[in-house]
Amino acid sequence: MITRLPSADFHVVIVGAGLGGAACAIACARQGLRVTLFDAVPKFFPLGDSVGFGSNTTKLFKRWGMYDDMWAISSRAEESVMRNWDGAVITVDSTLGQAEERYGHKALIGHRGQYHEIFINHCRKNGVDVRMGVKIEKYDVAKPSVFLPTGEEILADAVIAADGVKSHGRTQVLGIEDAPIHSGYAVWRAYSDSAIFKDDPLVSPLLDKDTTQLWIGPDLHGFVTTIRDGTGINAVLTHKDVADISEGWNLPAERQDILDAVKGWDPVFVRVWEKIQNIIDWKLVYRPCLDQWVNSTGLVAIMGDARGPFLPTSTQGASQAVEDGATVALCLARAGKGNVPLALRTYFELRYEHVKGAQAIGISQRTKWHSLHNKTSMKMEKELDTSKGILDSYSLWTHDAEKAVEDGWNEASAKVRREMQGSNQTV
Ligand SMILES: Cc1cc2nc3c(=O)[nH]c(=O)nc-3n(C[C@H](O)[C@H](O)[C@H](O)COP(=O)(O)OP(=O)(O)OC[C@H]3O[C@@H](n4cnc5c(N)ncnc54)[C@H](O)[C@@H]3O)c2cc1C
Ligand SMILES: *[C@@H]1O[C@H](CO)[C@@H](O)[C@H](O)[C@H]1NC(C)=O
Ligand SMILES: *[C@@H]1O[C@H](CO)[C@@H](O)[C@H](O)[C@H]1NC(C)=O
Numbered sequence: 001m002i003t004r005l006p007s008a009d010f011h012v013v014i015v016g017a018g019l020g021g022a023a024c025a026i027a028c029a030r031q032g033l034r035v036t037l038f039d040a041v042p043k044f045f046p047l048g049d050s051v052g053f054g055s056n057t058t059k060l061f062k063r064w065g066m067y068d069d070m071w072a073i074s075s076r077a078e079e080s081v082m083r084n085w086d087g088a089v090i091t092v093d094s095t096l097g098q099a100e101e102r103y104g105h106k107a108l109i110g111h112r113g114q115y116h117e118i119f120i121n122h123c124r125k126n127g128v129d130v131r132m133g134v135k136i137e138k139y140d141v142a143k144p145s146v147f148l149p150t151g152e153e154i155l156a157d158a159v160i161a162a163d164g165v166k167s168h169g170r171t172q173v174l175g176i177e178d179a180p181i182h183s184g185y186a187v188w189r190a191y192s193d194s195a196i197f198k199d200d201p202l203v204s205p206l207l208d209k210d211t212t213q214l215w216i217g218p219d220l221h222g223f224v225t226t227i228r229d230g231t232g233i234n235a236v237l238t239h240k241d242v243a244d245i246s247e248g249w250n251l252p253a254e255r256q257d258i259l260d261a262v263k264g265w266d267p268v269f270v271r272v273w274e275k276i277q278n279i280i281d282w283k284l285v286y287r288p289c290l291d292q293w294v295n296s297t298g299l300v301a302i303m304g305d306a307r308g309p310f311l312p313t314s315t316q317g318a319s320q321a322v323e324d325g326a327t328v329a330l331c332l333a334r335a336g337k338g339n340v341p342l343a344l345r346t347y348f349e350l351r352y353e354h355v356k357g358a359q360a361i362g363i364s365q366r367t368k369w370h371s372l373h374n375k376t377s378m379k380m381e382k383e384l385d386t387s388k389g390i391l392d393s394y395s396l397w398t399h400d401a402e403k404a405v406e407d408g409w410n411e412a413s414a415k416v417r418r419e420m421q422g423s424n425q426t427v
């Protein structure tokens with residue numbers, strides 16, 4: 001569905017077709033820009049497990065015509081149950097079931113790989129030129145352009161690097177190598193068909209109705225989420241990474257390590273980890289939000305995980321990447337061809353504080369959960385305020401990234417114009 005006629009002469013190159021880059025491509029195409037989207041991977045496999053989107057990202061998906069496809073594969077969970085490590089219920093949070101009333105839209109929880117497939121299909125439907133198997137490592141930030149591995153140069157009006165945590169685009173934008181740092185934690189993650197639990201007396205009750213369950217213990221927390229009417233089951237456990245594992249989405253985990261970590265815990269949670277398949281150990285890398293997202297030429301910018309990945313406890317990594325993409329698209333469309341530096345700097349201006357705040361929630365949330373217990377006695381010694389629900393990130397569910405551009409454009413772009421004049425750069 002193309003909402004506006006493509007303007008063949010305003011060309012945006014996006015490097016990286018993850019959830020963030022693909023969302024940016026869809027949003028740009030809907031603004032009538034010509035979009036070429038590159039990804040290094042020749043073919044996407046449904047890697048990863050569950051990912052969540054808060055309510056106001058759902059709002060963007062509705063506007064972009066993707067919501068129905070996404071809802072069809074999403075969890076039907078209406079509650080999140082928070083438990084102590086021994087299984088005692090701390091609180092039952094009904095935000096998921098009430099999100100439509102409270103925030104106007106449901107939140108979405110589903111399999112990242114399946115969502116990703118929908119994103120790529122919608123890129124194609126919107127006329128995005130999706131080019132797979134093309135790794136982009138060389139840019140010309142002044143033209144701007146990117147170079148294919150064959151040496152071919154692709155010219156654009158704007159280049160957006162959405163190439164994830166290990167971004168090459170970031171190096172281009174900053175002019176220096178900047179690597180994310182180890183957070184000190186890793187996450188055991190697994191996703192499998194729930195049929196293996198069908199006859200299990202402990203776990204099968206979780207499959208009757210989609211649910212998300214959270215267990216917290218001393219310096220550990222984990223989730224179990226069932227998806228698509230209980231047909232898929234996802235388990236996640238964040239733990240201290242003492243072994244300093246390598247980075248990636250396919251490092252197999254030792255089941256025994258996990259069972260040792262949750263020894264004596266709620267038998268339901270233990271049983272999930274005894275049986276679940278496809279467990280990986282995923283190193284949690286982090287870097288504080290960069291304070292520069294746009295190269296001094298104003299023609300190349302980074303977005304999504306490239307500008308600083310989120311901790312899973314923020315529950316907002318994917319949402320914030322999508323919101324970045326929506327903001328880039330509207331800023332480019334507003335400023336128009338020939339005004340790309342104004343557009344990209346205003347994008348930064350509109351997003352920086354919001355993203356930084358969202359990212360910080362991930363840290364404070366983890367600290368809150370991981371420090372409730374006395375590590376020796378395992379007793380919960382601090383009280384957890386769950387009056388506003390279990391997640392501090394619910395506060396972000398009211399944001400509307402597109403409306404923020406509409407409302408904030410005049411002020412933010414005027415500020416950017418003044419700065420650009422001050423430093424004698426062309427607008
Ligand atoms: C395989 C995989 C599985 C994931 N699984 C989960 C999950 O289960 N749960 C969860 O919460 N989050 C998961 N994430 C992370 C989550 O998708 C991101 O944190 C979030 O969506 C922000 O996305 P992004 O688009 O900024 O970056 P990413 O999703 O990391 O996407 C970056 C894209 O850029 C491509 N790329 C990288 N370098 C280049 C290059 N030089 N040239 C061209 N293309 C390049 C990559 O192939 C990738 O497709 C996963 C990410 C990946 C890559
Ligand atoms: C912009 O990009 C160029 C090329 O990567 C780099 O030399 C320069 O340092 C970058 N820096 C800034 C501040 O924009
Ligand atoms: C934790 O519990 C142990 C054993 O019950 C106790 O000796 C210790 O003082 C407690 N620690 C703190 C910090 O309260």
Ligand SMILES: *[C@@H]1O[C@H](CO)[C@@H](O)[C@H](O)[C@H]1NC(C)=O
Nearest residue numbers: 056103104397398399400403
């Ligand atoms: C987010 O969405 C809700 C529901 O549609 C709306 O009431 C709220 O104003 C939105 N937030 C912003 C910042 O626009």
